Amino acid sequence: MDMGLKGKNAVVTGGSVGIGLAVAEGLAAEGANILIAARGGERAETEAARIAARFGVTARGVAADVATVEGVDAVIAAAAAMGGADILVNNAGTGSNETIMEAPDEKWQAYWDLHVMAAVRLARGLVPQMRAKGGGVVLHNASICAVQPLWYEPIYNVTKAALMMFSKTLATEVAMDNIRVNCVNPGLILTPDWIKTAKQLTENTGGDWQGYLQSVADEHATVKRFGTPEELANFFVFLCSDKASYSVGSTYFVDGGMLKTV
Structure with missing residues (x-):
């Protein structure tokens, strides 16, 4: 099936390992050019070179901590240098382990910057690039914990829930620019x-x-x-494609039946 992704420029944050790397590979397999953003610039560049050689696409790595303004600016500039972003996959994130009673403000702020403000800032920088190209796709990798929290990671639960709502809100704002925004809530990957x-x-x-x-x-x-990262990546690739043209402002669960509600 032709996904209509050949020649598109895709930005994947947290793209040098795990889910992000699988998504980058899945998009490259469909002919998309890839910009991998990761805190470890050397690893990002190594994986980008491997992807370029394997799939015959343009792939680059950029050292960027997207929890910071400077890191986001580096991603925006790198995407512009590739000709502008057509796809943004906000994947960078990590689990937490704390109690509400004991977690300091600094930890809450750090996760807020990583899971929420990174998405906000990247939208401000990359949506204009998409508008200039006639449209695009933004996907947010949240978590089943956004709606079905685990007791030992309250900060993760709360910030992922906020990311899910941001996704819905952004979708409403940019839908008429031909930019589709959706959210994916994985389970055990x-x-x-x-x-x-x-x-x-x-x-x-x-x-x-x-x-x-x-x-x-x-x-x-x-x-x-x-689930494997590749199984999840298949779903991301579909949502990035023109086969998902009527998918706007939704949240999708890819969780092996982990969600206990309807």
Whole structure:
């Protein structure tokens, strides 16, 4: 199926590993040019070079902490240098671990900047580029925790919920510019962070990190397994394509049945 993405310029934040890298590869496989933004510039450039060689597209990496104004400005400038963004995938983010009673203001602010203000600032900078090109796509990678919170990460829950609402609000503002904005709420996706955490939690109890992950899947996912980054990326690629032309301002759950409500 031709997704109509050949020659489009896609910006993927947090794009050097895990879900972001899978999305970048999925878009490149459809002929899109890729700008990978990540805090680790060397890794971003290495992955971009690999993607360019594998898929025959233009791919570049930019060192950028999108939780900062300076990092966002670097992404906007790099996208302009590629000819302007057609697609923005706001993927950069990370889980948290705290209680509301004990978490300091600084931690709340750091996650707000990473999960919400990065999306706000990137929209301000990249939407004008999309308008100049006649339209575009913005996708936000939030989380099932935006609507079904986990008790041990209240800051993550709250900021991802805010990102989901920002996505809806932005969609309303730019729809008539032929810019489609949507949000994806993944469930359990087997990223390197999950594997790292599982290994840390089991290192003193036998090291069965695979068994630990299976127990998490058994508890939360109806299908009793984690999804792969590639499975999730397939959905992102579809939403970026012209096959999803009537998908505007929506939130989609890709969670293996983890959501317990309708």
